[in-house]
Amino acid sequence: MQTKTVLFIEGDGIGREVWAAGRPVLDAAVAKAYGDFRKLDWQEILAGKKAFDATGDYLPEATMTALKNCDLAMKGPLETPVGGGFRSLNVTLRQVLDLYACIRPIRYFKGIESPVKRPDLVNMVVFRENTEDVYAGIEYKSGSTEARKLVAFLRDELGANVDDTAGVGVKPMTPNGCKRLVRKALRFALDDKRPSVTLAHKGNIMKFTEGAFRAWGYEVAAEEFADSVMTEDEAKNGGKKPVIIKDRICDALFQQVLMFPEQYHVIASPNLNGDYLSDALAAQVGGLGLAPGVNMSDDIAFFEPTHGTAPTIAGKDLANPGSLVLSGAMLLEHVGWGEAAALIHAAMEKVISGKRVTVDLAGQIDGSTQVGCKEFGELLGQAL
Template sequence: METRTVYFIEGDGIGPEVWAAGRPVLDAAVAKAFGGQKKLEWKEILAGKKAFDQTGNYLPDATMETLKSADLAFKGPLETPVGGGFRSLNVTLRQVLDLYACIRPIRYFQGIESPVKRPDLVDMVVFRENTEDVYAGIEWASGTPEAKKLIAFLRDELGKNVDETAGIGIKPMTPAGSKRLVRKAIRFALDQNKPSVTMAHKGNIMKYTEGAFRAWGYEMAKAEFAAEVMTEEEAKAGAKKRLILNDRIADAMFQNVLMYPEQYSVIATPNLNGDYLSDALAAQVGGLGLAPGVNMSERLAFFEPTHGTAPSIAGKDMANPGSLVLSGAMLLEHIGWHDAAKLIHKAVEKVLSGKQVTVDLAGQIPGSTQVGCKKFGELLQAAL
């Protein structure tokens, strides 16, 4: 038997519910696809409220040490403790473990009622830089000594006038951070035979951060992928290579993914743009309840549902385990267990067509019947 170890964090809020409903679906898909010859071995590690209750620490050292040597991990949603010393548990994990690529595939499932006319044309994978931009942002509040000192420095040393009452923020972006994100997007696109990678940025205004992201992406592609990747201009001039690398201004990109989604397959973007774009795309195909995701370093793939802890419905059997299940399908694809992942995607489509769905989806599927989190997981497992 081939066994792959997956370290998991149950999560806060609805985390235990979606985990209990979703994990059996993943195990059943593997068993059915491979006849007992492959198996996921789940090992729990602690973070969040459960960790605090048991250890007095929201992010125990033992958890971080385990993750630093792991290659596969899975987590439910984590809430950030108020006054707990963390800007965000999720951001802390991403920065300490160098999970620099947030990867979110967005595709349409038949039966969902969408706010757009052709949601079936949405089939994109967003690569969002995870450690720089606003996630590495440095801020000082309006009126603080630090803000005043920086404003004075900008005025006196650099000749830049900033209102004395302004709050100040800095968003660092580096050549290395930008290049490795675009590099991962290009490698994925080549491996999956995708036609293009589009860099989405606001470089027309922020020329030395987001504009540099664009320039560094082209520079890296020319140096490392010259035999396989061409620019849009080269393609128009008649070049014949496997992949087009192009770019779009962020505001135009938002319009384009609504109006011309069939033109885009892989998107590479700085942090904040990726946050907006991935959620906006998810809204076109059913919302975050069906939006999977993974955060990756060069070694660790850390899968997670993209929704939050949803404390208002926690413990009420109302949550949707779909995002967790589809994140599990991503994990199976990542390790090459494609037959099991295909079973999961077909099961999701079958259950949605049967119109027995959780409350978040019931409002988007005409004539549907609302079921609980546990029942939805059981339906998915039966549909395998």
């Protein structure tokens, strides 16, 4: 038997419910695709409120040690403790484990009623840089000693025009951080036979951070992928390479992905722009309840649903386990078990088309019947 060990964190809020509903679907898909020849070996580790209740620590050292020595992990949503010393548990995990690429595929499932005319044309993968930009942001409160010192330095030493009362923030972006993100996006496009990678940036205004992201992205393409990646100008002049690298200013790209989604296949972006774009794209195809994701380093693939803990509906059997299930399908694809992943995607489309869905989807689909989190998971399992 071929076994893949997956460390998992149940998560806070709706985490327990979506795990209970979603994990059996993943196991059933593997069993149907491969019988007794392949299996997922789930091993629980603790983080968040469950960890605090058991150990007095929201992020135990044993959990971090286990994660640093694994290659596959999966988690539910984690809340950030107020006054717990963490800016965010999710951000801490990403930075400590160097999970620099947040990868979010967005696709349409038949049966979803969307606010846009052609949601079926949406089929993109967003690569969002995960450790720099605002996620590594340094900021000082208006009127604080630190802010006054930094404002004085900017004004007196560098000649910048900054008001004395300003709150001040700095967002660091490095050549290495930007290049490795674009490199991963280009490799994915080539491996998955996607025809383009678009760099999303605000380089017309922030020339030495977001503009640098754009420039460094083109450098990676030219220096490391010259045989297989070409610019838009090269394509217009008759180039025949399999992938086109292009760039768009992020606000213009928001409009483009709404009006012409078929023109965009892979998007690579600094942190904040990627967050906005992936959530906006998810809204076109059903919302965060169907939005999977993975955070990756060069060694670890850490899969997780895109939604948060949703504390107002926790324990009420209202959550949608779809995002967790689809994140699991991503995991299966990642390890080469594509047949099981395909079964999950087909089951999701079948159940949604049958109009028996959780509350978040029921509000978008005329004539639908609302079911609970547990029942939705059971319907997915039956549809495999």
